[in-house]
Each structure stands twice: as structure tokens, then as C-alpha cells.
Amino acid sequence: MPKPIIRFRIDFAPDEAIGPGKIALLEQIEHSGSISQAARDLGMSYRRGWLLVESLNGSFREPVTMASRGGKGGGGVRLTPFGREVIRTYRAFESEVQEQAARHFMPLARQARKTPGSPPAAPIARMSAR
Numbered sequence: 001m002p003k004p005i006i007r008f009r010i011d012f013a014p015d016e017a018i019g020p021g022k023i024a025l026l027e028q029i030e031h032s033g034s035i036s037q038a039a040r041d042l043g044m045s046y047r048r049g050w051l052l053v054e055s056l057n058g059s060f061r062e063p064v065t066m067a068s069r070g071g072k073g074g075g076g077v078r079l080t081p082f083g084r085e086v087i088r089t090y091r092a093f094e095s096e097v098q099e100q101a102a103r104h105f106m107p108l109a110r111q112a113r114k115t116p117g118s119p120p121a122a123p124i125a126r127m128s129a130r
Contacts, residue, residue, distance in 0.1 A: 016055075026065075066079075
């Protein structure tokens with residue numbers, strides 16, 4: 001039986017938050033070295049990826065990414081040590097929350113259904129830390 005899954009975001013202030021989409025984008029940037037490639041890999045437009053990175057960089061005193069200028073080898077973007085710390089902290093907390101959700105909600109998950117007559121499925125709980 002699948003475990004209950006929690007998807008959450010952390011709000012630091014109005015319009016300053018991190019959640020699964022921004023974290024996934026940062027992870028893809030770390031992998032590809034490119035906002036455009038990371039956005040493509042996640043099925044989003046370059047503009048959306050760029051706006052999310054700008055939002056992240058504006059949300060903290062330290063930048064999460066650093067861009068390099070184009071040229072013969074092309075430009076790119078890389079995570080700063082702080083950007084890697086944002087990912088690590090988010091993923092560590094996510095792991096703890098998922099363990100708690102499984103422990104507390106597994107009895108309910110056994111009773112959950114998507115629609116009447118369908119086999120039991122794991123619910124997705126949503127929370128916002130405000």
C-alpha cells in the first residue's frame with residue numbers, strides 16, 4: 001500500500017516561499033548548469049524558470065544561484081553554497097514530515113478511495129507553513 005504523501009511549501013513572508021517546484025528547479029539547475037535546460041526538463045517555460053530563480057534570489061539575503069556570462073563556452077548558472085543548503089534543508093525537513101505523515105495517516109490511507117468503487121489510494125495532504 002502506498003504511503004500518504006505531503007506536499008508543502010515554506011512561506012517566509014508574502015511572496016517569499018520555497019516549495020517542491022522551486023526545489024526541483026534548483027536541483028535540475030545543479031544537474032544541468034542551465035535555467036533553460038532545467039526548465040525544459042521540468043516541463044516549464046524558460047520564462048517561468050527564470051522568474052522562479054529571480055524570486056528565490058530575491059527572497060534571501062544571499063543568492064541561491066550565480067550566473068556566468070556567455071561567450072565561447074556559453075553562459076550558465078550554478079548554485080551557490082547557500083543554494084545547496086536551501087535544497088538540503090528543505091529535503092531533510094521533507095523526509096521528517098513524510099515519516100510523520102506515514103505514521104499518523106496510514107490507518108486513514110487504508111480507508112481512502114479516489115472515487116466510489118475504486119480501489120484504495122494514498123491521499124495527498126497539502127500544508128502551508130505560515
